[in-house]
Amino acid sequence: MIKKDLIIIGGGPSGLCAAKTALGAGLKVLILERNPKIGGQLVKQTHKFFGSKEQYAKTRGFDIANKLIDDIITHENLEIQNETTVVGLYDDHVVTTLKHDVYQKYQAKALIVATGASEKFLAFENNDLPGIYGAGAIQTLMNNFGVLPGQKVVMVGSGNIGLIVSYQLMQAGVEVKAILEASPTIGGYKVHASKMRRLGVPILTQTTVKRAIGDEKLQAIETIKLDQNWQEVLDSSHIMDVDALCISVGLSPMHQLLSMVGAETKFVSELGGFVPIINDRHETTAKGVFVCGDAVGIEEASSAMMEGYLTGLFVSNYLSMPHPESTKLITYYENQLSILRDGPFGIKTKIGLKKLKGGTEHAQ
Numbered sequence: 001m002i003k004k005d006l007i008i009i010g011g012g013p014s015g016l017c018a019a020k021t022a023l024g025a026g027l028k029v030l031i032l033e034r035n036p037k038i039g040g041q042l043v044k045q046t047h048k049f050f051g052s053k054e055q056y057a058k059t060r061g062f063d064i065a066n067k068l069i070d071d072i073i074t075h076e077n078l079e080i081q082n083e084t085t086v087v088g089l090y091d092d093h094v095v096t097t098l099k100h101d102v103y104q105k106y107q108a109k110a111l112i113v114a115t116g117a118s119e120k121f122l123a124f125e126n127n128d129l130p131g132i133y134g135a136g137a138i139q140t141l142m143n144n145f146g147v148l149p150g151q152k153v154v155m156v157g158s159g160n161i162g163l164i165v166s167y168q169l170m171q172a173g174v175e176v177k178a179i180l181e182a183s184p185t186i187g188g189y190k191v192h193a194s195k196m197r198r199l200g201v202p203i204l205t206q207t208t209v210k211r212a213i214g215d216e217k218l219q220a221i222e223t224i225k226l227d228q229n230w231q232e233v234l235d236s237s238h239i240m241d242v243d244a245l246c247i248s249v250g251l252s253p254m255h256q257l258l259s260m261v262g263a264e265t266k267f268v269s270e271l272g273g274f275v276p277i278i279n280d281r282h283e284t285t286a287k288g289v290f291v292c293g294d295a296v297g298i299e300e301a302s303s304a305m306m307e308g309y310l311t312g313l314f315v316s317n318y319l320s321m322p323h324p325e326s327t328k329l330i331t332y333y334e335n336q337l338s339i340l341r342d343g344p345f346g347i348k349t350k351i352g353l354k355k356l357k358g359g360t361e362h363a364q
Contacts, residue, residue: 004030004079006315007095007108009086009257012040013301014293015114016068017308018315023075025316025323030106031080032097038080039065040116042301044139047164054336055302062143068305089260093288110288110315113258114308117251117272117294122156125211131218135165135248142172150244154221155179157248158203163192165248166201176201177240182208182226182249210237212245221245251298261286270352271297277356281314282307290315297356299340299349306337 006022008015011033019029037043045061056064072078081099088096095106119134121127133141133149135157141147153174155166158181166176179196184205186193193203206226213220225236252273255265263284265274275296276284283290292311293304310333316323323329341349 001094001105001107002030004028004106004108005319005321006030006110006112007032007093007106008112008114009089009095010040010114010116010293010295011035011038011080011082012114012116012293012304013042013064013068014116014295014304014308014311015040015112016072017305018112018114018292018312019078019308020068020071021309021312021323021329022316023072023077023312025313025321025326026077027316027319027321028077029079030108031078032084032086032095032106033080033082034085036083038069038082041136041139042068044136044143045301046143046168049302055305055340061301064301086257089257091261091286109319110290112311112315113255113276113284113289113291113295114293114311115254115257115295117253117298119247120250120252122209122247122249124209126214127212129212129214129218130216131214131243132212132245132247135161135246138165138244138246139168142168148172148174149246150218150242151175152177152242153244153246154209154240154242155246155248156209157181157250158186158188158193158205159248159250160188160192162246162248163188163196165246166196167192167199169246170199170201174244177242179203180207180209180223181205182230184228209245213239218243218245251294253295253297255291255295258284258286258289258291261289263289263291266356268297268352268355270348271356275356279357281318282311283314283318288318290318297349297352300345303337303340303349306333306340309333310337 005027007030009032011031042061042065048058084097084099093108097104138149155162210222210224220241223238225233253275258276263286264277267274292307
């Protein structure tokens, strides 16, 4: 069995940032990542980030990923295992993995679960037809592999991801016929929505997909209008010819591994669904098991990075190997996180975190 001070499950923005501060404290760190490359969702994001200089404002996502990787990649106390799936998590901090048909066991003094989130999907007739994608899949196809999903696309969801991916599709020469939004208001930043409208793309609120049409692949969709009770408006059906449909209706925290060690979870809608109950040091109810990033609540990547830095510091303190600038850095990153959550989209997160820390009901 291979032993480490800290094992981080997930090599996305929060996991990489947690590794940086933990390494700075002198811990021996192992990052386990199921994908071929670390960096998480950042590696396929070509848009520039908002925020301040500290959160890499005006820097493209894949460039941020490279910066985070460069910060730690040569550190002598770091080991990274890519293409490695975690298949077991145990109370004594044993982690079992599978890589290229090879089963391995690791054990750590502490664990950080930074598994991120998975895309939600919609239930409608024929939603399994080829040509129907999640927004993340389309980003992977286009930005990582240079493959277009189709020529005539409808986007479902007007959050930031839906708006940004719609713009990227247009940059690649794809016709975005419309953006559908089931709620009465647009979900993303006004600057993104205004850009799409200036380009002539209609954003249809209180509208959703009723069914996909096609034999062996997507050929059209039927849309309907929704009333204030989210019920179908009679005689509002409309057929749109498309060869691709993109679903961008939110993310769900990937907390499932934590159930293996009995960490309690709670349903908090503002955070995206079931999330682990944590204390002020990001520790779950399973002793020595910490969590950060989208696995504990859906936010922007900037917030995930700040959470990651903090979690690395909290784990170092927990293991009695504090970072030489621990107090100063904790104050700094907590302040940065507070600033990020003071914006209009941070109110929901604050409400969710208050609910998370204030209750004890959980799902096993």
